[in-house]
Amino acid sequence: MIKTIRYNKNTALDEIFPRSQFEYEDINKKVREIIEDVKANGDKALYKYSEMFDVKLESLTVSSEEIEEAYDRIDEEFKEVLLAAAGNIRKFHEKQVRNNFFTNGKDGVLLGQIINPIEKAGIYIPGGTASYPSTVLMNVIPAKIAGVEEIILVSPPNKEGSIEDSILAAAKIAGADRIFKIGGAQSIAALSYGTETIPKVYKITGPGNIYVAMAKKMVYGEVDIDMVAGPSEILVIADENAVPENVAADLLSQAEHDRLAASVLVTTSEEIAEKVKNELVKQLERLPREETAKESLKNNGRIIITETIDEAVKISNEIAPEHLELCVNDPFSILGKIKNAGSIFLGNNTPEALGDYFAGPNHTLPTSGTAKFSSPLSVDDFIKKSSVIYYTKEALEKVKDKIICFAEKEGLNAHAESVRIRFEGGKK
Amino acid sequence: MIKTIRYNKNTALDEIFPRSQFEYEDINKKVREIIEDVKANGDKALYKYSEMFDVKLESLTVSSEEIEEAYDRIDEEFKEVLLAAAGNIRKFHEKQVRNNFFTNGKDGVLLGQIINPIEKAGIYIPGGTASYPSTVLMNVIPAKIAGVEEIILVSPPNKEGSIEDSILAAAKIAGADRIFKIGGAQSIAALSYGTETIPKVYKITGPGNIYVAMAKKMVYGEVDIDMVAGPSEILVIADENAVPENVAADLLSQAEHDRLAASVLVTTSEEIAEKVKNELVKQLERLPREETAKESLKNNGRIIITETIDEAVKISNEIAPEHLELCVNDPFSILGKIKNAGSIFLGNNTPEALGDYFAGPNHTLPTSGTAKFSSPLSVDDFIKKSSVIYYTKEALEKVKDKIICFAEKEGLNAHAESVRIRFEGGKK
Structure with a gap:
C-alpha cells in the first residue's frame, strides 16, 4: 500500500516523490506520419484513420439535429446540474476578463495594450471511458468569454458513429460553434492545418491520450497549445485538525483516475497519518475502480510526516502540485506561503471534487510540477495582446x-x- | 529589388507573402547531444563547449567587480540613454501588473485567483554582432516587475573571455541578479537542468541563434520558454498621406536586421508605392548594412497595392505582422479593426525604432504570424496564477x-x- 516517509532536512525531493512521466518516444514516428498524411490529404486521411481507429463514418460533421436530439435525451436532473455548473464556471471566468489600457504621457504621447480574442480555437475532448462533459464546460466557457469567434470541438465517435449525448449537451450549453467526429493525432493535425471540412484554428486546448499529447507537442509553434498534461495529482497538507475519513476519500478521488495518478499526504500528525492509512484500506474496498486506485497508491502514493506545517508547505512548494488541499485549522494563515500550486482547496469542506465539477474555477491545471511556471486554463489562454504606440x-x-x-x-x-x-x- | 503586387480578392496570401522559415532539422541531433551532455556532466561540459565554441574560461561567473567596471566604462551620454529607456520600459510594464481577486458568494463561499511570480527566470542574451543591450532591458525589467526572485542572465563571452560592457551595464540597470559567461545550446541546457554553478530556472526568455532556438524548443515542458522567434518583420499600411521618405526608412530599419527579415508595404496609393520604391533605392546606398538590407528586400520585401484601406487591414490581419505601422491620415480610426499584430505604431511620427529602444512597450514580439495567438513579452510571462476555493x-x-x-x-x-x-x- 501507500508508503510513509519521515521527512528531514536532508531528504531529497526525488526520494520522497519520484514523479511518473508519460513515455512519448516510441510513438513519435507514428504520430508524425499521421500529421503529415492529414496535412497532405485532408479529409481523405481523416476518414481513413477514423475507420482504422474508431468507426467508418459517413460525415465528419455533427449536425445541429444530432446536437438537439442529444440534448433532449439528457435526463432533467443532470441537465440542471450541467446548467448550474456552467453558470458557476461562467461567473468565475468572467472575473478574469481584462481591460485594454491606455496611458497618456507628455506632449501627446499615448501608449497602450489592446486585448483581442484568438479568432479560432480548437478543443479536444476524449472519447470512450474518459469522456467527460465537465471537460467540455471547462474548455469551451473560457474561450466563449474571451470572445473567440469560432470554437471548434473535436471528439472521437463511438462504435455507433456518434458522440456521447452528455458531451454534445455540454457543448451546446457551453456554446461550442461546430463539432466534428474525429479524434486522435489526426484531429490535432486537422485543427492545425485545416482540411476541406475542418477549419484551421490558432490554438488547441483540451486533454487527450498519449497520441493526442504527442501530436499537440509536435504542432506547437504552428498553432498554440494549452499544455501537455501529465498524470493527475493531489497533495493534502493536514494538521491534527484534519478529518481522516475526508482526507482518505480525497486522496482516493485522485487515485481512481489512472495508475499513474499521484496522491500525497503531508502531515504534522502521526495520528492522522495512521488513521488516513487505515481509512484508505477501508474505503478502497467500496470503490468500483478499486484496482486502479490501489495500484496508483502503491506506485505513486506517499504519506510524508513533517515536524512543522512550514516544512509541509516547503515540500508542497517544491512538488508544485496540480491540486493542493489545506486541511488545517486555519487554512488562510498558510495560503500566502503557497508559491506553486494549480488549484488550492481550503479547509475540511472543500473537497477536490467540488472544484472538478462545480465551484467555478477551471479544472484544467498544470501537472508534473509545471505549476512552477504554468497556470490553470483561463480566459487569458484565449486572448492575445498588442502594444500600441503613438507619438x-x-x-x-x-x-x-x-x-x-x-x-x-x-x-x-x-x-x-x-x-x-x-x-x-x-x-x- | 522589392516586388510590387496588385491585390485582388482572389489573391492567396501565400502568393503575396511567402514567409521565410528558419531551418531546424539538420542541427537537431547536435543540439540534443549538447543538452544530454550538460545534463549529465554539468559545469565540466559547459567549460568544454565554451572552449570549443567561444573561449577557454577560468570561471563561468561574472563577478560584481566586472559588472561595476563595465558600468563605469560606459560613456555618460549612453548611460543616460540606457537609464531613460529603462525608466520608460519600467513605467509601461508596471501598468501590466495584475491583482489577485477574491469573490464572496452565498453561505460564506470564497473563490479567488492568486498571482505569484515565477521564482527563477533565465534570460539569454546573444553575443557578437547581435549583442543588444536593449534586449537586456526588455527581458529583465518585466521579470523584475513581476517579482522574480532570481533573474539569471547568460551570454556567450567574447574572445577576451568577457561580456560586452553595454550588456553588463544594461543588466545592472535592469536588475539582473546573476550573470554567467555561457552561450549556445549549452547555456539553455544549464538553465533547464542546473549545474554546479548555474541554478535551474523555471522559465527561459530571450532571443538567440538557431542552436539556442532549437534548444529552447527541446527543453520546453521541462521549463517554460517565451517563444521560438522567427525572422523579424514590419508591415506598413499607408494611404496617400504617408511620407514616402519615412516609410522607406522604416522598411529599411527592418531589412537591415538580416537577410530573412521581411519588410512589407500595403498601400492604397500608386503614387506612394512608386515613391517609396525610389526612396528605398536612394536610401539603401547610404546604409552600412546595404548588402543585408538589399537581399532582405529582394527576397522578402513586398509592396502590395489595394483598392481600400479595409483590404489593407484584412491583409495585415492575415499576415499578423510582428510590427505594424499605420501611416494613414487618421490611424486611430482603423486601430479597432486590427486583430493580429505584435506592436502597432500609429501615425507618421512613430517609427518602429522608437518602440525598439525607447517608448516603453516591449520589443520582444510574436513573429511568423504567431501574433494570431501570441503576445508581446510582458509581466504576464513571469507570473503564474493559482485558483483558490473555500466552501x-x-x-x-x-x-x-x-x-x-x-x-x-x-x-x-x-x-x-x-x-x-x-x-x-x-x-x-
Whole structure:
C-alpha cells in the first residue's frame, strides 16, 4: 500500500516523490506520419484513420439535429446540474476578463495594450471511458468569454458513429460553434492545418491520450497549445485538525483516475497519518475502480510526516502540485506561503471534487510540477495582446537624439536613420 | 529589388507573402547531444563547449567587480540613454501588473485567483554582432516587475573571455541578479537542468541563434520558454498621406536586421508605392548594412497595392505582422479593426525604432504570424496564477447532490464518495 516517509532536512525531493512521466518516444514516428498524411490529404486521411481507429463514418460533421436530439435525451436532473455548473464556471471566468489600457504621457504621447480574442480555437475532448462533459464546460466557457469567434470541438465517435449525448449537451450549453467526429493525432493535425471540412484554428486546448499529447507537442509553434498534461495529482497538507475519513476519500478521488495518478499526504500528525492509512484500506474496498486506485497508491502514493506545517508547505512548494488541499485549522494563515500550486482547496469542506465539477474555477491545471511556471486554463489562454504606440512630432523630437544614440551603439544605422529622416527638410 | 503586387480578392496570401522559415532539422541531433551532455556532466561540459565554441574560461561567473567596471566604462551620454529607456520600459510594464481577486458568494463561499511570480527566470542574451543591450532591458525589467526572485542572465563571452560592457551595464540597470559567461545550446541546457554553478530556472526568455532556438524548443515542458522567434518583420499600411521618405526608412530599419527579415508595404496609393520604391533605392546606398538590407528586400520585401484601406487591414490581419505601422491620415480610426499584430505604431511620427529602444512597450514580439495567438513579452510571462476555493459546510451541503450526480455520470465514484462522506456520521 501507500508508503510513509519521515521527512528531514536532508531528504531529497526525488526520494520522497519520484514523479511518473508519460513515455512519448516510441510513438513519435507514428504520430508524425499521421500529421503529415492529414496535412497532405485532408479529409481523405481523416476518414481513413477514423475507420482504422474508431468507426467508418459517413460525415465528419455533427449536425445541429444530432446536437438537439442529444440534448433532449439528457435526463432533467443532470441537465440542471450541467446548467448550474456552467453558470458557476461562467461567473468565475468572467472575473478574469481584462481591460485594454491606455496611458497618456507628455506632449501627446499615448501608449497602450489592446486585448483581442484568438479568432479560432480548437478543443479536444476524449472519447470512450474518459469522456467527460465537465471537460467540455471547462474548455469551451473560457474561450466563449474571451470572445473567440469560432470554437471548434473535436471528439472521437463511438462504435455507433456518434458522440456521447452528455458531451454534445455540454457543448451546446457551453456554446461550442461546430463539432466534428474525429479524434486522435489526426484531429490535432486537422485543427492545425485545416482540411476541406475542418477549419484551421490558432490554438488547441483540451486533454487527450498519449497520441493526442504527442501530436499537440509536435504542432506547437504552428498553432498554440494549452499544455501537455501529465498524470493527475493531489497533495493534502493536514494538521491534527484534519478529518481522516475526508482526507482518505480525497486522496482516493485522485487515485481512481489512472495508475499513474499521484496522491500525497503531508502531515504534522502521526495520528492522522495512521488513521488516513487505515481509512484508505477501508474505503478502497467500496470503490468500483478499486484496482486502479490501489495500484496508483502503491506506485505513486506517499504519506510524508513533517515536524512543522512550514516544512509541509516547503515540500508542497517544491512538488508544485496540480491540486493542493489545506486541511488545517486555519487554512488562510498558510495560503500566502503557497508559491506553486494549480488549484488550492481550503479547509475540511472543500473537497477536490467540488472544484472538478462545480465551484467555478477551471479544472484544467498544470501537472508534473509545471505549476512552477504554468497556470490553470483561463480566459487569458484565449486572448492575445498588442502594444500600441503613438507619438506626436514634438514628442519624438525631444527624444530623437537618445534613440539615435542607442541605435548607433547597437550598430543599427537604418534604425537611427528612420528617426533622423523625420527631422530633415521639414517632412511632416 | 522589392516586388510590387496588385491585390485582388482572389489573391492567396501565400502568393503575396511567402514567409521565410528558419531551418531546424539538420542541427537537431547536435543540439540534443549538447543538452544530454550538460545534463549529465554539468559545469565540466559547459567549460568544454565554451572552449570549443567561444573561449577557454577560468570561471563561468561574472563577478560584481566586472559588472561595476563595465558600468563605469560606459560613456555618460549612453548611460543616460540606457537609464531613460529603462525608466520608460519600467513605467509601461508596471501598468501590466495584475491583482489577485477574491469573490464572496452565498453561505460564506470564497473563490479567488492568486498571482505569484515565477521564482527563477533565465534570460539569454546573444553575443557578437547581435549583442543588444536593449534586449537586456526588455527581458529583465518585466521579470523584475513581476517579482522574480532570481533573474539569471547568460551570454556567450567574447574572445577576451568577457561580456560586452553595454550588456553588463544594461543588466545592472535592469536588475539582473546573476550573470554567467555561457552561450549556445549549452547555456539553455544549464538553465533547464542546473549545474554546479548555474541554478535551474523555471522559465527561459530571450532571443538567440538557431542552436539556442532549437534548444529552447527541446527543453520546453521541462521549463517554460517565451517563444521560438522567427525572422523579424514590419508591415506598413499607408494611404496617400504617408511620407514616402519615412516609410522607406522604416522598411529599411527592418531589412537591415538580416537577410530573412521581411519588410512589407500595403498601400492604397500608386503614387506612394512608386515613391517609396525610389526612396528605398536612394536610401539603401547610404546604409552600412546595404548588402543585408538589399537581399532582405529582394527576397522578402513586398509592396502590395489595394483598392481600400479595409483590404489593407484584412491583409495585415492575415499576415499578423510582428510590427505594424499605420501611416494613414487618421490611424486611430482603423486601430479597432486590427486583430493580429505584435506592436502597432500609429501615425507618421512613430517609427518602429522608437518602440525598439525607447517608448516603453516591449520589443520582444510574436513573429511568423504567431501574433494570431501570441503576445508581446510582458509581466504576464513571469507570473503564474493559482485558483483558490473555500466552501463552508453549509455551502457544500446545498450543492452536494449536484456534485455527486455529476461525478457518478462520469463514472468517478470516489469523487462522489469524497463529497458524500462529509455528510455521514456528523463529521466536522
